[in-house]
Amino acid sequence: MPYIDESPTMSPQLSARSQGGGDGISPTPPEGLGPVVEAGKGLEMRKLVLSGFLASEEIYINQLEALLLPMKPLKATATTSQPVLTIQQIETIFYKIQDIYEIHKEFYDNLCPKVQQWDSQVTLGHLFQKLASQLGVYKAFVDNYKIALETAEKCSQSNNQFQKISEELKVKAPKDSKDSHTSITMEALLYKPIDRVTRSTLVLHDLLKHTPVDHPDYPLLQDALRISQNFLSSINEDIDPRRTAVTTPKGETRQLVKDGFLVEMAESSRKLRHVFLFTDVLLCAKLKKTSVGKHQQYDCKWYIPLADLVFPSPEESEPSPQVHPFPDHELEDMKMKISALKSEIQKERAGKGQSRAIERLKKKMFENEFLLLLNSPTIPFRIHNRNGKSYLFLLSSDYERSEWREAIQKLQKKDLQAFVLSSVELQVLTGSCFKLRTVHNIPVTSNKDDDEAPGLYGFLHVIVHSAKGFKQSANLYCTLEVDSFGYFVSKAKTRVFRDTTEPQWNEEFEIELEGSQSLRILCYEKCYDKTKVNKDNNEIVDKIMGKGQIQLDPQTVQTKNWHMDVIEMNGIKVEFSMKFTSRDMSLKRTPSKKQTGVFGVKISVVTKRERSKVPYIVRQCVEEVEKRGIEEIGIYRISGVATDIQALKAVFDANNKDVLVMLSDMDINAIAGTLKLYFRELPEPLLTDRLYPAFMEGIALSDPAAKENCMMHLLRTLPDPNLITFLFLLEHLKRVAEKEPINKMSLHNLATVFGPTLLRPSEVESKGHLTSASDIWSHDVMAQVQVLLYYLQHPPISFAELKRNTLYFSTDV
Secondary structure, X not given: OOXXXXXXXXXXXXXXXXXXXXXXXXXXXXXXXXXXXXXXXXXXXXXXXXHHHHHHHHHHHHHHHHHHOOHHHHHHHHOOOOOOXXXXXXXXXXXXXXXXXXXXXXXXXXXXHHHHXXXXXXXXXXXXXXXXXXXXXXXXXXXXXXXXXXXXXXXXXXXXXXXXXXXXXXXXXXXXXXXXXXXXXXXXXXXXXXXXXHHHHHHHHHHHHOOOOOOOHHHHHHXXXXXXXXXXXXXXXXXXXXXXXXXXXXXXXXXEEEEEEEEEEEOOEEEXXXXXXXXXXXXEEEEOOOOOXXXXXXXXXXXXXXXXXXOOOOOOOOOOOOOOOOOHHHHHHHHHHHHHHHHHHHHHHHOOOOHHHHHHHHHHHHHHHHHHHHHOOOEEXXXXXXXXXXXXXXXXXXXXXXXXXXHHHHHHOOOOOOOOXXXXXXXXXXXXXXXXXXXXXXXXXXXXXXOOOXXXXXXXXXXXXEEEOOOOOXXXXXXXXXXXXXXXXXXXXXXXXXXXXXXXXXXXXXXXXXXXOEEEXXXXXXXXXXXXXXXXXXXXOOEEEEEEXXXXXXXXXXXXXXEEEEEEEOOEXXXXXXXXXXXXXXXXXXOOOOOOOOOOOXXXXXXXXXXXXOOHHHHXXXXXXXXXOOOOOOOOOOOOOHHHHHHHHHHHXXXXXXXXXHHHXXXXXXXXXXXXXXXXXXXXXXXXXXXXXXXXXXXXXXXXXXXXXXXXXXXXXXXXXHHHHHHHHHHHHHHHHHOHHHHOOOHHHHHHHHHHHHHOOOOOHHHHOOOOOOOOOOHHHHHHHHHHHHHHHOOOOOHHHHHHOOOOOOOOO
């Protein structure tokens, strides 16, 4: 059952698995186990869960109040000569809302003081048990729900006054909110009670997880959860068809199975479409522009009956019109603008700025997010009508492409007939899309509610352990995807485990998160047949064996310990562990306590000890990357296996003579990762703490001559080992960027990867520069990227030339 709620809770999937390691969600743990809860920590977690629930309960009560507000005046006019609605219509639309409001108001009033005066003796299981026992009122509401919606819709169409009321109901904001109210439609509010049962059930899961078995609340919460689950399973079947079905003129039910926003290549340009998959037809639509106050409608661009829809195989498909990927640096610029705007909005809110200014900033942010969403996807998804035309969508995630393909193929297993829709039938079907859609907004952060969870910013460490459940031996590997800026991107890939039914990868990855809320794992069978090539992007098509997704629940992953989990996919179980490090924590520069190695040791100490101009580790990693990794797609961007990187780090630190042999055998992404780690772990950045403020000021200069003067002077001011190493790395990165058509790594991409690594100040020096951990694209990070990009785009800089040239610039920094 779809639901949206106002405040975050712990993932039900994670909660269930952590209780018993099983597949489903069960209120009762496996016999003899029970949830392992440390008394103090468990009670603290209970309080956190309840505080979040209490906040959302306040919002829910405000929503019910907003729904009841117009009921009294409507009833008052019903007995006059000019009624807006009849008494019967009012009772149908608002059926049981008053009762539900009273139940929850009483529940809230009893729960609130218990949470506010929290101690280890507090019991509240009886409150949840009582709430669950009153679900009969919700059953009556659900049974009337369809008629209530239809009545409200008919009344809106026939009465302008009621239409105005139902389109913009004012919901009082929570007590601690800066806004006084928010606006919401009556249709959306009428669905809130159904959302609420789902929400309460999830909270009961979380409470049980953190309640000791011997606590007095435990049996009461168990009972409440059992009642809620039984109720949910009974209404799920009722609700979904009501919300997702449309009747054809022949009287048949055509159900909406899936919908979402996809980018279509149409007339050689990218267009954002809303695609609707019904039980017998795929319909591609765009939202019509309408004047204020009018109902929004969709315009059908094309449709294909599923009986006529085919997926062309790679060898059959015609080469698609050339899809020109959007330049990477422009995509990165958009991300930076979005984050800068996000920061401005937060500042305005903190300073209680004018709502008009905030709305202007939000509008700009939406425009940039929309462009990013439109221009970032590159994975082709082609569908063909066997009677004629082909269509090409571009997606950002292979997981998403697989979901659409599987949903269509599942429906095609039924006995489907080809048909042609008349203009009236097409109009009815397109007209139903607005009401039936499950995805209401373009997936951008500016469309999110202000109190929605912002996602995680930092580094997620994932170990992909193993997989089992394959029926026959195959060459198997996994990829990891996370969401970022509203869409999913592939972040890491395991090595191929050959000819096995039980691959044991045991590979660790460090994945950068940018407001991420979900982790996806896809398991593939590697295809070595060169004839099976996808003509759209010239890549061999590997078969997806299974795929799965989990929510990145902050309370679960934000611990120092590894959290182990299993994702089930098509009978396959993939075992993995993860832990999260915030961005500020991960970028702390900690000097090494021992001065014998190379990691965490000043670069001047290392070069002096080695009697070299550039550290040996830098020279060897660069040489290996240029020898066999310069054409590797995503070199320096794709994560190397963390265990391999740590092994290389240990060998370099010990000055082991086997380092060259190890380098030649090691995966190239691990070598690239080792080089990045070396610079990241320097006790101070390569471009030094002392000069950091001057680099920030220099890059902000507007006059090109002044900027050139300043930026060259700053280089000259660096200590010789730092300068020579920086120039050596600079020339290497330029050579990598020359292969951009093959490795997809532009100068801008490389500056994004290396900028913060080479410039971010050490902890002591950075106190004045630290920004919010939730804003990865902060002003400082943007400037760090721009500094490196300036030097990367500059004509070759030689050490001798720099030292020889004099400057017309003050030598004071």
